[in-house]
Amino acid sequence: MSQAGFILRLGVGLLGVLLSSATLGGSVPAGIGVRDLHYGEALFQLFQQRNFTAITHLQMAQAKGVMTAQGDEPELVLGGLYLAYGLYDEAEQVFNRLLEKAAKPAVRDRAWFQLARLHQQQGRPKRAALAFGRIGDALPETLHEQQRELAGLIAMAQGDHPLAIQRLVSPDGKSAWQGFHLFNRALAQLGQGSEQEGRDLLDQLAGLDADDEEHRALRDRANLLHGQLLLEAGENAAAQERLQRVRQQGLHSNQALLALGWASFRQDQFEEALTPWMALRDPDDPAVQQGLLLAPQALQFYQAELTGLGLSLQAVAKGVLLPDLSTFDGGGAADGLLLASDPDQRRHLRGLLAKHRFRQAYDDYVDVGFLSANLHRWSSTIETYDHMLEVRQAAYAGQLPRVETALSDQRLQGLRQRREKLLEMEKELADNSQPLRLANAEEQAQLARMQAIETKMDQMGDAVQLESKRQRLRLMMGMLNWQVETDFKPRLWQFKKLLRSTGDELERSGQLRERLKEALEQAPGRFEGFSGRIESLKVRIAELQSTVNVTLKAQAGALNLMASESLQQRRQGLEALQVRTRFALAQLQDRAAARSEAGP
Amino acid sequence: MKTRLPKILRLLALLLLSMSIVGQSQADEPADLQSQVRSLKKAVVALNRDLFLLEEELLFPGHTQVSVFLSLDLGEFFTLDSVQLKIDDKALANHLYTERELAALRRGGVQRLFLGNLKSGEHELVAFFTGLGPAGRDYRRATSLKFTKGVSPKLLELRIVDLEARQQPEFDVREWE
Numbered sequence: 001m002s003q004a005g006f007i008l009r010l011g012v013g014l015l016g017v018l019l020s021s022a023t024l025g026g027s028v029p030a031g032i033g034v035r036d037l038h039y040g041e042a043l044f045q046l047f048q049q050r051n052f053t054a055i056t057h058l059q060m061a062q063a064k065g066v067m068t069a070q071g072d073e074p075e076l077v078l079g080g081l082y083l084a085y086g087l088y089d090e091a092e093q094v095f096n097r098l099l100e101k102a103a104k105p106a107v108r109d110r111a112w113f114q115l116a117r118l119h120q121q122q123g124r125p126k127r128a129a130l131a132f133g134r135i136g137d138a139l140p141e142t143l144h145e146q147q148r149e150l151a152g153l154i155a156m157a158q159g160d161h162p163l164a165i166q167r168l169v170s171p172d173g174k175s176a177w178q179g180f181h182l183f184n185r186a187l188a189q190l191g192q193g194s195e196q197e198g199r200d201l202l203d204q205l206a207g208l209d210a211d212d213e214e215h216r217a218l219r220d221r222a223n224l225l226h227g228q229l230l231l232e233a234g235e236n237a238a239a240q241e242r243l244q245r246v247r248q249q250g251l252h253s254n255q256a257l258l259a260l261g262w263a264s265f266r267q268d269q270f271e272e273a274l275t276p277w278m279a280l281r282d283p284d285d286p287a288v289q290q291g292l293l294l295a296p297q298a299l300q301f302y303q304a305e306l307t308g309l310g311l312s313l314q315a316v317a318k319g320v321l322l323p324d325l326s327t328f329d330g331g332g333a334a335d336g337l338l339l340a341s342d343p344d345q346r347r348h349l350r351g352l353l354a355k356h357r358f359r360q361a362y363d364d365y366v367d368v369g370f371l372s373a374n375l376h377r378w379s380s381t382i383e384t385y386d387h388m389l390e391v392r393q394a395a396y397a398g399q400l401p402r403v404e405t406a407l408s409d410q411r412l413q414g415l416r417q418r419r420e421k422l423l424e425m426e427k428e429l430a431d432n433s434q435p436l437r438l439a440n441a442e443e444q445a446q447l448a449r450m451q452a453i454e455t456k457m458d459q460m461g462d463a464v465q466l467e468s469k470r471q472r473l474r475l476m477m478g479m480l481n482w483q484v485e486t487d488f489k490p491r492l493w494q495f496k497k498l499l500r501s502t503g504d505e506l507e508r509s510g511q512l513r514e515r516l517k518e519a520l521e522q523a524p525g526r527f528e529g530f531s532g533r534i535e536s537l538k539v540r541i542a543e544l545q546s547t548v549n550v551t552l553k554a555q556a557g558a559l560n561l562m563a564s565e566s567l568q569q570r571r572q573g574l575e576a577l578q579v580r581t582r583f584a585l586a587q588l589q590d591r592a593a594a595r596s597e598a599g600p
Numbered sequence: 601m602k603t604r605l606p607k608i609l610r611l612l613a614l615l616l617l618s619m620s621i622v623g624q625s626q627a628d629e630p631a632d633l634q635s636q637v638r639s640l641k642k643a644v645v646a647l648n649r650d651l652f653l654l655e656e657e658l659l660f661p662g663h664t665q666v667s668v669f670l671s672l673d674l675g676e677f678f679t680l681d682s683v684q685l686k687i688d689d690k691a692l693a694n695h696l697y698t699e700r701e702l703a704a705l706r707r708g709g710v711q712r713l714f715l716g717n718l719k720s721g722e723h724e725l726v727a728f729f730t731g732l733g734p735a736g737r738d739y740r741r742a743t744s745l746k747f748t749k750g751v752s753p754k755l756l757e758l759r760i761v762d763l764e765a766r767q768q769p770e771f772d773v774r775e776w777e
Contacts, residue, residue: 037669037755037776040710047704052645059649060656087642364637371644378651385658515751533654540647544640551636558633 035069036061042077051085052370072098072107076114083118086367091118105138113139116150125157145170145177152184161192179208179218186222195229202226206245220250227259231266239263248279299585302578309571312348316564321345322362322556325369352563361562365555372548379541386534393527403520412509419506422499429495435488436481438495443484450477656715664717665753668693668725672705674762678739678769680705681731683758685714688723692716713758718749727758729771745773 038061045054058078061067067074079094095111095118103111112134119128132154139147148167155164168185170178182205189198202222210216223245230239240263246256257276264273315321352358429437439447453473457466656665668685680702685693693714697705705711726744733739747756755776763770 037667037710037712037757040671040708041669041712043707044701044704044709044711047707047709048700052648055645056648056652059645060652063649063653085641085645086638087645088638090642364634367641368637371640374644374648378647381655382651385654388658530654530658533650537647537651537654540643540650544643544647547640548644551633551640554633555637 036067036074038067039070039074039077042074046077046081051081052374055081055085072103076107076110079111079114083114083121086364088118088122105136106140109135109137109139110143113143113147113150116154120150120154120157123157125154128154129158145175145181149177149180149184152181152188156184156188156191161188164188165192179205179210179215182208183218183222186225190229195233199226199229202229206242216247217251220246220252220256224252224256224259227256227263231259231263234266236263236266240267299578299581302574302581306571306574306578309348309567309574312345313564313567313571315345316560316567319556319560321349321563322365322559323369325365325372325552325556348567349563352566355566358559358562358566361555361559365552365559368548368552368555372545372552375541375545375548379538379545382534382538382541385530386538389527389530389534396523396527400520403516407513407517407520412506412513416506419499419502422502426492426496426499429492435485435491438488438491439484443480446480447477450480660715660717660753662753663751664719664749666714666716666718666749666756667712667753668714668727668756668758669710670705670713670758670760671710672702672760675702675706675760677734677762677767678729678760679732680729680760683713683730684728685758686726686728687718689726710757718754720749720751722746722748725756725773727771727773729760733769734767739769741769741771743771743773745775747775 038057042054042057042061045051045057055078058067058074058081061074062078075094075098079091079098082088082091082094092115095115098111099108102108112131116128116132116135119125119131128150132151135147148170152164152168155161155167165185165188168181168188170181175181182201186198186201186205189195189201202225205222206219206226208215208219210219223242227239227243227246230236230242240260243256243260243263246252248257257279261273261275261277264270264276312321353362425437428434436444436447450473454470454477457470457473460466666687670683672680680697682694682696684691695711695713701711724744724746726742728740728742730738730740743758745756747754757774757776759772759774761770761772
């Protein structure tokens, strides 16, 4: 393979890694602050990669008009979610809408950034470059490194390696994106023929700390690329050193082991070459198949692999290689759906999934399966709602006479009138001091008794012996009057307070009555509204279920075709290898026989 | 034998070196199928939104609707394991947190812990939080709020906030208008 092709192959592979690194969650700048619970709820789903649910939450909040505190932020996030969910047209519309409505510079810059990403992902580097060029200086700082990375990728996609090299430089060299920048800069240097500069950058990357799996895999990739470059240049010992740094349990271990074997082989270290080749795992990997050509058990391996491939091809023909998503409940990850019980079939499907085009089609298949499960759940739930509505309508009809009686009750009006009278009394009391009107029941009873005694005494005449009793009665009446007059002000205050609270209670009762009346009037319309919506949604569910079933079958058909072609090609390749290995062994045997016939 | 092995290997290598093994599949997912999937996704997303709106209006009408959310600010002094929510002494929600959910909360996500109905009037919410506190010690705290349910939907937020000054977590409930 030519160096340009070799680099291109690695570059394309890396591009996929980078785009997946720039996850949607990462494009939501930290520190913006959640000022709206509904928006926060959508972020909770988004940060767990539940894009479909996050989209639903944002759309619901938008429809209800309850998300007003976050400005254009929810719209931007929704656009990003559409992009991640493969709804490219909708994403583009959202970003364009934000740009058309002359949003704030920070929002505009993020919209241009997302548009540039969208075009770059869709393989439209010119449009990506145009959108990228519109990004101003208001992009949040947390997105600067992603911006730098995107700038480099767009330049590389346009074949402008010097520009990519210039763009892919972090100012402080401490960013989490530093490794990606270095790798892509190395690719750009190699792409423009500056091999030594490219290798130096790969060495620099290999020396970086790698705290997570993504960065460890990137470091493996740098060491592998460097080793392969040195191998091509004939610097076998140096290649060996780089290749030995690739982790054996990593994604690139097979390629590294294969190259390591060649590095030893080229230095005539034949037995050392066999060690990495014999350690090759995963017979589905082309690197392993190539490596095993040189191993003693190659023929047995090819035969076993051909048998397995034949079984997988039979499974494809029967349509059982792919998981059956017609009964999918929507849970679990795509890899958890590999239902084939045969380990070879599972392995072959995984091998197919490693290919970008198959993976893309398979992801679509799983997405449609998820939609199918979602519709299935709704189709049973909506029947429950229909029934619930009927029950409510019946309950409403049952309660209607009682409610109507309650509404026609005039007691509330009578109570209001009584309060009006008390308010007048309060005014009179405040204007003309009449303390006895605020005497309590006991005091009034005492007063009435004393007045009755006084009347009786008056009837008994002016007997001298009654005088002391009259004085005592006057004293008691005076004390009672004094007590009532002294307490008048606090009693008046208490009276006003009671009247106020009675007013509040009457007000609440009035509001309740109005709400009841309103509910009574609106109920038939609400029932009709719900009933109409349920019926229309039922129709939509049924229509979409039918479309989903057709699409699921078509998608399975397309995947089976792709799987079949790929497995057939693999079988042909293995058959050719088998023939060549047999031929090579026959030649060796002939030579050995000729040598033994010729004698020592 | 030892001297012949390298020769055999060398010959095999010469014979087989230039071979390419596995071809790439040329078949692609048909473009019209891709566009059909996209159009389907769009239609189901819209349908899902309408169904959820119907569900909410039907099951949780505004005048009785109560939502309780949970948010986490930083979360350095407290690692949340579980939360139990009670309203008027009735347990309404229990949740055990996964690492993924905690990460989403720490990044600013807000979890809707409960959506239900309550009649108008006075109520009391009590939330119990369990997890690991400062220095990795077991930690259990509760917070409560007396609130009035009126005619509009009630939104309540359980907040776990790091108090830098005391190096302790603080738990409270906020009522949203």
